[in-house]
Amino acid sequence: MSSCPLSYALNFPSGPKFQSSCLYVVGGLYGNVFALKEILAMADTESADVVFNGDIHWFDAEANSFCQIEREIAKRGLTAINGNVEFELASGQNGCGCFYPSCTDAGTINRSNLIHSRLNHLVNDECKQFIEIFKKRAKCELVSVGGANVAITHGDEKFLAGWGCSRENLSQKARQDELNLWFKKHKFDVLACTHTCAPAAIALENGVVINNGAAGMSNFASELYGLITRIAITPSKEAIYRAKHGEIYIEALPVRYDTAKFLEWFDQIWQAQSPAEVSYRGRIANGSEGEIKEAIVGGFWQIYAK
Template identity: 40%
Template sequence: MADPEGRSCPLAYRYSPAALCREVSQVSEDVLYIIGGLYGNPFALDEIERMALAEEHQGQRVKLVFNGDFNWFNASDTLFRQINNRVLDHTVTLGNVDFELATPSAGAGCGCAYPDYVDQGVVERSNRIMERLQALAGEHPDVQKQLSGLPRYRCLMFGGLNILVLHGDPESLAGWGLAHESFVAGNDLALAEWFRESDADVMVSTHTCLPVLWSGMVDERFRVVANNGSAGMGNLLSDPRGLITRLGFTSPLAEPVTGIEHRGLNISLMPVSYDLEAWLPQFDRLWPDGSPAAVSYRNRIISGTSLSPVDIVFPSNS
């Protein structure tokens, strides 16, 4: 019996960890912002651009890299085009949402590959959100064409380190191996193998919506996993701010939610203090009370999650 829609992983999502850093692109900028889970929030994007501009005023060149799911709540023609036009001006990799908007997979639903511990109601609502977005994307074939040409991952050389930018985990675009729940369960053995096979120093992910900052030694090399959760909605207890991952050899201008420093490299989960009062009325017009996005996400947009900053930091068990 086939898995229900929204829980399966299409074959096109799969890749080999050993292939992920075979091609490496050199980064000339001083700072990387890696932005996952924007979810169609234009005010979060405004704030991220403001943050980058503030750093540039201090002499730091900032590169914006989007690692997927920049679409989701942007269910109007105007906002759909606005978000995609702005994001596609930067360096981008696909998320499962963007993949399914460009090239829908039979039986994939939202393409989230939700694990068993996620409630079926969440899965079904996500599938309904995707159906609405796919119908909208069909009215914008030029955007679909651009999305279809994007890679599923990138490996960037930054300060002599391999920075692996992906959406899910090192085996799948929608993998949950770098999810908060996986680290709670203890994921060091899988991580070590993924780092060995990929030759990455830092893995930067998103997809699973809850943030993680893990660090440890693998084969006498210091390695890091950063999962920013979501740039476009709250990630922490009573905190509506989004998060992005910042990498730089200078300290961030603002206080990070959490971060580590190793040999001069700062890896930080930075808060995105966007204008919630401006975004919420627009969200409510697009997704009124009782709609799938309102039921699944409105409370989180306002109040964040149950996690504290301490809950998202995972030192190696090895």
């Protein structure tokens, strides 16, 4: 299922890093400073704990934005783990470390490598202080929410950049059985992940997998908000969809950042025909492909948006 190297293998902690009654898991911020501002305001409103589970950076290929995001995380003392973007920046490689599935076209892979190469040059030229920070960040984390164990990583339960929690893989019975056994063995209740850039959610007998897709980009057709995962002891009226497991609620929350300002900022960094403009600008401006219901792979979920 994954061609990730052993350096990407995960070993979850034996105990939770902290206890929480309301947790935000922010995957795929992708350098969107406007989404960050909205997420932190949302968290402040309900005193939520925040964990960034990788690919915090991507479009922020200029020093002010890159540093602004890291300073905000440090100032608030927020937990951040590495995604493949940060893991590869720490290693000094020019490849993005996405380990795309074999069906991915060569153009997409090449553009991702070019984007990461530009980030790598930025970090080495202007933001070198963050290399050591990325080297020290964990690849996975464990948090207790209302007594439930929430495993958090970027990819899947095996590898930092694994694709085992994509919609396609989660829809397979063998994969569902594998995850059910994993939840039972480790006494985990939720696996919160991202990486695939497309949200996916499945409620199994022994646990729930929720992949938020992207916090800093649109995820559905004609919908221009990002998504984060919220796990809490009480439900949110803002949820796009929700499942309940035991006494906790697992939800996808919209991040309604200012798209116009984000596009203006994006266009200053990534001009026409640049790799990020070709790969992502249409999605940022117009929405992604697919409907909200397509993110629900299995189990009982309530959908609150059309």
